[in-house]
Amino acid sequence: MTNLDSQFKGKSVLVTGGMGFIGSNLAIRLCRAGADVTILDAMIPDYGGNEFNVHPIKNDVRINFCDIRDETAVNYLVRNQDYIFHLAGQVCHLMSLSNPFPDISINITGTAILMEALRKYNPDAIVVYTGTRGQYGSSVSLPVNEEAPTNPKGIYEISNLTAEKIIKVYNDVHHIPSVLLRLTNIYGPRSQMMHSRFGVFNWFIRKAMDNETIQVFGDGSILRDFCHVDDTVDAIMRASVTKAAYGEIFNVGSDIPVNFRELVEKIIKVAKRGSWQFAEFTPERKAQEPGDFYSDISKIKRIVGWEPRIELENGIANTIDYYEKYRDYYWTRVENAEPKGKETVKLSQAATAPKS
Amino acid sequence: MTNLDSQFKGKSVLVTGGMGFIGSNLAIRLCRAGADVTILDAMIPDYGGNEFNVHPIKNDVRINFCDIRDETAVNYLVRNQDYIFHLAGQVCHLMSLSNPFPDISINITGTAILMEALRKYNPDAIVVYTGTRGQYGSSVSLPVNEEAPTNPKGIYEISNLTAEKIIKVYNDVHHIPSVLLRLTNIYGPRSQMMHSRFGVFNWFIRKAMDNETIQVFGDGSILRDFCHVDDTVDAIMRASVTKAAYGEIFNVGSDIPVNFRELVEKIIKVAKRGSWQFAEFTPERKAQEPGDFYSDISKIKRIVGWEPRIELENGIANTIDYYEKYRDYYWTRVENAEPKGKETVKLSQAATAPKS
Numbered sequence: 001m002t003n004l005d006s007q008f009k010g011k012s013v014l015v016t017g018g019m020g021f022i023g024s025n026l027a028i029r030l031c032r033a034g035a036d037v038t039i040l041d042a043m044i045p046d047y048g049g050n051e052f053n054v055h056p057i058k059n060d061v062r063i064n065f066c067d068i069r070d071e072t073a074v075n076y077l078v079r080n081q082d083y084i085f086h087l088a089g090q091v092c093h094l095m096s097l098s099n100p101f102p103d104i105s106i107n108i109t110g111t112a113i114l115m116e117a118l119r120k121y122n123p124d125a126i127v128v129y130t131g132t133r134g135q136y137g138s139s140v141s142l143p144v145n146e147e148a149p150t151n152p153k154g155i156y157e158i159s160n161l162t163a164e165k166i167i168k169v170y171n172d173v174h175h176i177p178s179v180l181l182r183l184t185n186i187y188g189p190r191s192q193m194m195h196s197r198f199g200v201f202n203w204f205i206r207k208a209m210d211n212e213t214i215q216v217f218g219d220g221s222i223l224r225d226f227c228h229v230d231d232t233v234d235a236i237m238r239a240s241v242t243k244a245a246y247g248e249i250f251n252v253g254s255d256i257p258v259n260f261r262e263l264v265e266k267i268i269k270v271a272k273r274g275s276w277q278f279a280e281f282t283p284e285r286k287a288q289e290p291g292d293f294y295s296d297i298s299k300i301k302r303i304v305g306w307e308p309r310i311e312l313e314n315g316i317a318n319t320i321d322y323y324e325k326y327r328d329y330y331w332t333r334v335e336n337a338e339p340k341g342k343e344t345v346k347l348s349q350a351a352t353a354p355k356s
Numbered sequence: 357m358t359n360l361d362s363q364f365k366g367k368s369v370l371v372t373g374g375m376g377f378i379g380s381n382l383a384i385r386l387c388r389a390g391a392d393v394t395i396l397d398a399m400i401p402d403y404g405g406n407e408f409n410v411h412p413i414k415n416d417v418r419i420n421f422c423d424i425r426d427e428t429a430v431n432y433l434v435r436n437q438d439y440i441f442h443l444a445g446q447v448c449h450l451m452s453l454s455n456p457f458p459d460i461s462i463n464i465t466g467t468a469i470l471m472e473a474l475r476k477y478n479p480d481a482i483v484v485y486t487g488t489r490g491q492y493g494s495s496v497s498l499p500v501n502e503e504a505p506t507n508p509k510g511i512y513e514i515s516n517l518t519a520e521k522i523i524k525v526y527n528d529v530h531h532i533p534s535v536l537l538r539l540t541n542i543y544g545p546r547s548q549m550m551h552s553r554f555g556v557f558n559w560f561i562r563k564a565m566d567n568e569t570i571q572v573f574g575d576g577s578i579l580r581d582f583c584h585v586d587d588t589v590d591a592i593m594r595a596s597v598t599k600a601a602y603g604e605i606f607n608v609g610s611d612i613p614v615n616f617r618e619l620v621e622k623i624i625k626v627a628k629r630g631s632w633q634f635a636e637f638t639p640e641r642k643a644q645e646p647g648d649f650y651s652d653i654s655k656i657k658r659i660v661g662w663e664p665r666i667e668l669e670n671g672i673a674n675t676i677d678y679y680e681k682y683r684d685y686y687w688t689r690v691e692n693a694e695p696k697g698k699e700t701v702k703l704s705q706a707a708t709a710p711k712s
Contacts, residue, residue, distance in 0.1 A: 100472065104464055112456045161521070162464070168507075284529070
C-alpha cells in the first residue's frame with residue numbers, strides 16, 4: 001500500500017456518482033486502501049453509472065441508490081464521513097444546450113443540497129469537487145492556468161463553474177474544507193461506451209476496437225491534453241489530504257498537448273485496427289468548440305505534489321485491454337452486472353491497481 | 357420625448373420584476389415613452405415588489421402576476437415582445453447564505469426558463485439582464501473593469517453570474533441578442549424600505565429620515581460607487597438599443613468612489629436629520645464583505661454612450677423627496693396600493709421624469 005493509500009485506511013468516505021467512470025475507479029482504490037466507502041448514485045439512464053464498474057468491490061462497499069437532490073437521504077448520508085468526493089452530475093455538454101434544466105437541477109441544486117447537508121450535519125468533512133476544463137471556455141493563452149478567465153460555452157460547463165463557486169463559498173464562509181479540481185479530458189476503464197455524446201477519447205477507442213471509421217471534426221489540429229483515470233484518481237486523493245489545497249482550484253491534466261489527429265493515429269496504432277476520416281462540425285458543435293486547450297498543471301504539482309505518470313500509449317493499451325475483457329458490460333446497456341463466467345472476473349492489474 | 361425614448365414608441369416590452377425597484381422605474385419610463393409594457397412579477401413577500409411603485413402607470417400597463425419559473429405563462433408572455441428586460445430575482449445576499457435554494461431556483465432556473473421560452477417562441481427579442489457588481493467579489497485592482505476575475509462571495513452573487521453566463525450562451529449559440537449589465541449599488545425612489553437586508557443606501561436614507569442612528573460597519577472607509585435609479589434606467593434602455601452592445605458585459609456605476617462615512621454624512625446633511633456611529637461587522641457580513649469597489653465605466657461610455665448624470669447630493673434629495681411624499685407606501689407593508697387622498701397622487705417630477 002502506498003503512503004497515500006494508507007492515509008485512507010479506516011476513513012469514512014462518500015463518493016457521489018460512485019457508479020460512474022471516475023467515481024467507480026476512485027471507489028475501488030479507496031476501498032482497497034481500507035476506507036469505509038459509501039457510494040451514492042442515481043443510475044440515471046445514459047449517464048455514466050454502470051453496476052459492473054464496481055464489481056471488484058461490490059461486497060466491500062455500501063452502494064446507496066439515490067439522487068444527489070434527495071435532500072433527506074443526502075442529509076443522512078453525509079454524517080460521520082471524513083471525505084466527500086462529489087462526482088455526481090449531468091456530464092453531457094451537448095444535451096445541456098437543448099435542455100438546460102438537468103444541469104441546473106443536478107449539478108447546481110444538487111451541489112447546494114450536498115453543501116447545505118454538510119453545513120448542517122458535518123462541517124468538518126473534506127470535500128473534493130471535480131469540475132471541467134470546459135469552465136474556461138476558449139483559451140486566452142496556452143497552457144491555461146487557474147487564473148484564466150472563465151467563459152464557458154455551454155450550460156453544462158456553466159453548471160460546473162457554478163457548483164465550484166458554491167462550494168468555494170461554503171469553504172470561505174462556513175469553513176467546510178474543499179478542493180476544487182478542473183479536469184481535462186479523462187479516459188480509461190469504466191467510462192460509458194454506449195454512445196458518443198460524452199467521453200470522446202473513449203468513444204474513439206470503441207470505434208477503433210470495432211474496426212470502424214473514427215470521425216475527426218474540423219482539420220484534426222485542435223490541441224487537447226488527456227489524462228488517464230488512474231492518474232486522475234491519484235490527483236483527487238492527493239488533493240484531499242493536502243491541507244494547503246483546501247479552498248484552492250487546481251487543473252488536473254497533462255502538460256503534453258496532443259492534437260486529435262495524432263490522438264486518433266495513436267489509438268489506431270495501439271488497437272491495431274480502425275481507421276479515421278475528417279468530418280464537418282455540426283453548427284451546434286462548432287458554436288461550442290472552444291479551440292485549443294491544454295492545462296497548466298504547475299499549481300497542482302507545486303502544492304499537491306501530483307503529476308500524471310501514465311504515458312498516452314500505455315494508457316490507451318490499458319484501456320483497450322480492459323474493454324476487450326469486459327466489452328459485454330459496456331457496449332450495450334447492462335441490466336445485470338454479474339459477470340457471465342468466473343474467468344472474466346479477474347480484472348486487469350493495470351485497470352485496478354493505482355500507479356503510485 | 358428624448359431621442360432615446362422615441363425608439364421605444366409602439367414597441368412591445370416585457371419587464372420581469374417590474375413591480376420592484378429598478379423594474380418599476382424602467383416600466384414607468386418605457387410606458388411614458390409610448391411602449392406597450394407588460395410587467396411580470398411574483399410579488400414574493402419581502403422582495404422588492406410593491407404595487408404602489410407602478411401607481412403612475414397602473415392604467416397603462418399590463419400587470420401579470422406570476423413567477424418567472426411559471427414555464428407555461430412565461431412561454432406565453434414572451435411572444436411578440438420586442439424587448440425583454442429581465443430584472444426578476446432574489447436579491448438579498450444575506451439570505452442566500454442561510455438558504456441558497458431561492459437564488460438557484462429563481463435566479464438561475466428562472467433565467468433558463470426565460471431563455472428557453474425565447475429560444476422556442478421569440479428568438480428575435482432583445483434581452484437586457486441586470487446582474488450585480490457582487491459578481492466580481494473582492495477587487496484585484498480599482499476601478500474594476502469587465503475583464504476582472506469573478507469570484508463572488510455569496511450564493512446570490514453566484515446566481516447572478518450564472519444567469520449572466522446562461523444568457524451569454526443563448527446569445528452565442530442560439531443568437532438571442534442580449535446585453536449583460538453588472539449594476540453597482542443603486543439607490544433612489546421605489547426601493548423597498550421595510551427592512552435593511554438589501555439596498556443599504558436607501559436604508560440609510562430611511563434611518564436619517566426617521567432621525568435615527570445609522571450603523572456604519574467597520575471604520576467606514578470602504579469605497580463604493582453609487583448610481584441613481586434614473587441613471588440606471590437610462591443605461592438599461594440605451595444598452596438595449598445599441599447593436600454593438602449585444603453579447604457584451606457592461607458595468608453600470610459611477611467612476612466617483614465614495615466611502616461609507618462620506619455617504620452617510622451627505623445623507624444626514626441633505627436630510628437635515630439623523631446621526632451615525634460605527635458598528636462591528638457580524639461574522640457573516642465580514643466573510644462576505646468584498647472590500648473597496650468602484651466601477652470602471654469606460655466600456656459602457658464608449659460603446660453605449662451612457663454615463664451617469666445625477667450627482668450624489670441631488671440624487672439623495674430626490675430620493676428623500678419621494679419618500680417624504682409616499683412614506684406610507686414604503687415604511688410598512690402595503691396591501692392596498694391606492695393612494696389615500698387624491699392630493700398624494702401627484703408624483704414628484706424628479707422621481708418620475710427621466711433626466712435625459
